[in-house]
Amino acid sequence: MHDIKAIRDNPDLYEQAWSAKGRSGVAAQALELDTTLRAAQTALQEAQSRRNDLSKQIGQAKGRKDEAEASRLMAEVETLKGVLESQGAVERDTGEALRDLLAGLPNLPAPDVPPGADENDNQEVRRWGEPFAITSPKDHVDLGETLGLMDFEAAARMSGSRFVVLKGQLARLERALGQFMLDLQTREHGYLEVSPPLLVRDEAVFGTGQLPKFAEDLFHTEDGRWLIPTAEVSLTNLVRDQITPTEELPLRLTALTHCFRSEAGASGRDTRGMIRQHQFQKVELVSITTPDQSDKEHERMVGCAEAVLKALELPFRTMLLCSGDMGFSARKTYDLEVWIPSEGRYREISSCSNCGDFQGRRMNARTKAAGEKATRIVHTLNGSGLAVGRTLVAIIENYQDENGAIAIPQALHPYMGGLTRIEAGA
């Protein structure tokens, strides 16, 4: 959500950014609503002021039993009714229209975000590791099914497409990955472990920006709640409607949760395998910071996500997303892409975004320094550290051998009870 005052101060900047996303003219539209709104507010408030004044006099007149004067004053209030109602209606309707308009407009890219239309304009920032030399690599579906530890058919029978059943050592590997990532982020990087709700209200999902525009991407429950598409929703909403003391910032939060996505707009994409599922686990990182800290925190967060891939010795590259490829709430985003041998390319495994004050304003999350009178909207950042399902895919494929066995990265050995390979019959 944007500050209407900021749009007032710098309409061209907003117009430029939004027209690039196909929403030309909305800045002017917002300003026009704003002008109407403030005129109505002023007119309404003047009438209310007058009414309050007269009502006070009515009370006094009644107090001294002057019924004639009271009736005269009440008649005068009656004449204000028209203005009160009409201006009140204008204020309500215009305010709602303005809020609805602003709520549907995406964040502005930071100045150092490269302009561009889609993923082809993203910039590679750095690369780590070399793709392993694997002759005719199998994909994770082949490998998993041959091992007898990955069953898409059983999942489809009970749940439909985009689900999977993992068994035995693969199920254990998934669990190991979640534990390992969580331990790394809490022990090495100082994040506070949180176990949050997975079902949330409208306001929470509005706060992070999935509502109102992206409702069809989410699962909705019969009692009106939403399954979180990412723990970003639960973690960021921890500061909703709160004034967090500035001394306590930055807040660094992490959670291992399941995530649920309807993938409504992805029909036909990644239908094979575990890359795109309705349900997957993810370790999420969220930072709540002051406005001046957020850029630095963003770089730090990317490092925390990269550390997982380095520890697992998986080749990856770090991409700076261009303006056209960023999500709704982000002002700057880095994606980590891990090497997927069967596809012969890098694929997204983490996305780290600085949202600036965009989400903070939507959820009224503020901070105040001791001794200061003014509050400021906090900055929020989120990143995956990492997506567990896709990391599992990357390990299976990158660590396969010619016999279809999977070597387990050293960092995970303690989490696998010392097991170093997954072989058929395990």
Add this chain to the structure above:
RNA sequence: GGAGAGGUGGCUGAGUGGUCGAAAGCACCGCACUCGAAAUGCGGCGUGCCUUAACGGGCACCGUGGGUUCGAAUCCCACCCUCUCCGCCA
């Protein structure tokens, strides 16, 4: 799910139709007293918005949203949340 109680400022808590944005206490800030501190005294101390060059002026907010009324923290309706008891339950 059933029955009941309740949601007021950072906290405790008074207020059941008019001068209440709201008593009082605590906490906090400033000043005085003091060598200093404590105690005491005096003063200050919510948020958002509109308006103004500024000083200032105004509006709204007593869980949320509606309604009644000239006027609502106070009356009515709906919803949300908390607590107690009963039931059910991992």
